[in-house]
Amino acid sequence: MTVGHVARAIESRGIPTVCVYIEAFRPDAELLKPARTLITPHLMGRPLGLPHRHEQQRAVIKAALRLLETADHAPTVEAFVS
Amino acid sequence: MVDRQSNAPDSSAPEPLSLKAFAASLYHAARADNYFKFLKNFSEEDLASFVQGLLRQVGDAIDDSSTEALARFVEQGQVAAYVPTQTATPFRPDFPDAPFAPMRRPLREATVALFSSGAIYLDDQGPYYPAELTYEQAVRDVRKATERFPSLRIIPAQTPEERLRVGHVAYDIRAAQKDINVIFPLTRLRELAQEGVIGALAERSYSYHGLTNIPRLVQESAPQWAQMLKDDGVDAVFLTAG
Numbered sequence: 001m002t003v004g005h006v007a008r009a010i011e012s013r014g015i016p017t018v019c020v021y022i023e024a025f026r027p028d029a030e031l032l033k034p035a036r037t038l039i040t041p042h043l044m045g046r047p048l049g050l051p052h053r054h055e056q057q058r059a060v061i062k063a064a065l066r067l068l069e070t071a072d073h074a075p076t077v078e079a080f081v082s
Numbered sequence: 083m084v085d086r087q088s089n090a091p092d093s094s095a096p097e098p099l100s101l102k103a104f105a106a107s108l109y110h111a112a113r114a115d116n117y118f119k120f121l122k123n124f125s126e127e128d129l130a131s132f133v134q135g136l137l138r139q140v141g142d143a144i145d146d147s148s149t150e151a152l153a154r155f156v157e158q159g160q161v162a163a164y165v166p167t168q169t170a171t172p173f174r175p176d177f178p179d180a181p182f183a184p185m186r187r188p189l190r191e192a193t194v195a196l197f198s199s200g201a202i203y204l205d206d207q208g209p210y211y212p213a214e215l216t217y218e219q220a221v222r223d224v225r226k227a228t229e230r231f232p233s234l235r236i237i238p239a240q241t242p243e244e245r246l247r248v249g250h251v252a253y254d255i256r257a258a259q260k261d262i263n264v265i266f267p268l269t270r271l272r273e274l275a276q277e278g279v280i281g282a283l284a285e286r287s288y289s290y291h292g293l294t295n296i297p298r299l300v301q302e303s304a305p306q307w308a309q310m311l312k313d314d315g316v317d318a319v320f321l322t323a324g
Contacts, residue, residue, distance in 0.1 A: 001174065002292045002299055003199045003323040009304035010197075010319050011181040013312050019321045024120075024160040027168035033180035034321075043157050045116070045200075045253035047322050048270075050153075051261035057270050061320070065280065068318050069189050074180035 001025055004032025011035045011074070018064045020047045026077070035074035038064040041082075056082065101129040114221045116254040118156075120163035132159055173296045185318065187281075192317035194275075195284035196237075197307075199292035200258065200265040200324030201250035203235045209249035210291035220251045227251045229294040232303040237287045243269055250324045252293050265322050284316045292324045 007017040011034070018036040021029045022044060029037040040060055042049055049056040063080050105121040107113040121129060136159075139152040170176040185192065201210050211220035211227040220227035237246070246266065248258040257264045268287060275283045288307070290299075311319060 001199075001323055002290075002294070002296060003321050005296075005300045006197065006199070006304045006307065007319070007321050008177070008181055009300075009308040010311055011183050013305075013308040014183045015308070015311055015316060015319055016183045016185050017319045017321055019323065021323050022160075023157070024164040025168065025323060027165055028174060031168070031170055031174055031176045033177045035180060035182050041154075041157060043117075043153070043257075044120075044160060045250070045255060045324065046257045046264040048264050048267055051257050051264055054263075054270070057263050057267055058274070061267055061270055061274065062279065064320060065189055065194070065274075068185050068192075072184075074182035 001028040001032070004029060004034045007034035008032065016068055018067045020060065020064050022047050023079075029075070029077055033075040035076065036064075036067040036071045037075065037077045038067060038080050039077060040080045100126065101133070102126050105129055110222055110224050110252075112222075114218070116221065116252060117256075120160050123163040123167060128162075187317055189280055189318075190278055191281040193282045193284050193315065194271065194280045194318045194320055195311060195314065195316040196266065196268060196271055196287035196322075197311075197319050198266050198289045198322040198324060200253075200289060200322060201248060201291040201293075202237065202258075202262065202266045202289035203247050203249060204237065204241065205245045205247055207235050207247075209247070210294075211249065211251060217249060217251070220249075224251060224293060227293060229291060230298075232290055232294040232299045234303070234307060235289050237266075237268065237289060239268070239272065239283045239285050239287065241268060250291060250293070253324055265324060267322075271320070281317070284314060286314055 007019050010017050019034045020038050022042050026039050048060045108115040109119040109122040139155045143149050143152040246262045248255045263270050271283045274280050
């Protein structure tokens with residue numbers, strides 16, 4: 001899982017990041033420690049949820065965006081609750 | 083001449099297919115299936131339990147006209163299969179620290195870029211695996227499909243969905259082909275910018291293929307990409323994992 005590495009590099013340049021990971025890859029986020037991670041109960045390849053579920057996708061995105069404002073330390077890992 | 087009355091086994095008959103062999107064939111092999119390739123991680127006994135449970139869930143899904151419980155069952159199977167395998171390795175170290183950059187402006191004023199390892203690309207860009215491979219061939223031969231040099235695709239903010247393609251060879255892409263927003267929510271972020279939830283979607287968003295040369299990604303590409311985002315002047319980056 002490379003997204004954690006990329007997020008760390010971006011954060012090190014002074015740009016805040018938030019990553020969306022599925023639950024199956026939570027250990028990867030806990031090891032790589034990107035600054036902010038939202039964990040979703042979704043299947044591989046569908047971290048924001050199922051096709052055409054616009055409201056579900058919006059809810060996940062908003063929860064991840066909220067972490068940008070509410071996380072006051074790294075790593076912050078939060079589970080998405082629908 | 084063959085003795086048709088003989089009970090001797092035919093030595094040319096194929097070996098019976100075990101559940102383990104079947105599961106192994108899903109993992110970038112003869113029956114490649116990225117949706118259920120996680121079954122390769124189960125023992126024969128756990129496989130039998132999973133398949134039995136899956137069949138029960140399928141029956142309920144048919145009767146109830148609802149797939150929610152079935153989806154939860156499969157998701158729990160993925161978690162059980164993958165979580166124990168993610169231990170610290172040189173490519174996935176247990177970092178002692180975590181870089182942190184606070185937001186410098188409120189979200190409603192922030193320019194946000196989308197960045198995904200999900201191997202999204204535009205219809206006039208090439209996929210990430212070698213041109214001589216079809217997608218199906220790339221799924222079955224991940225060594226050939228793995229990039230030696232990480233490459234990046236620039237996805238402009240106003241790109242219509244019909245121009246987006248997905249070519250990741252290690253996750254099942256059918257959902258993304260039906261609705262790219264399941265992994266690359268460009269449209270959703272455009273909408274949120276119009277609604278004022280974020281200040282703006284960045285002019286450029288990005289994608290790469292997570293199946294790539296990881297040392298080069300970590301040591302060369304990621305720092306370059308980070309500088310590029312800095313030059314873009316974005317206030318935050320939203321990343322999705324493929």
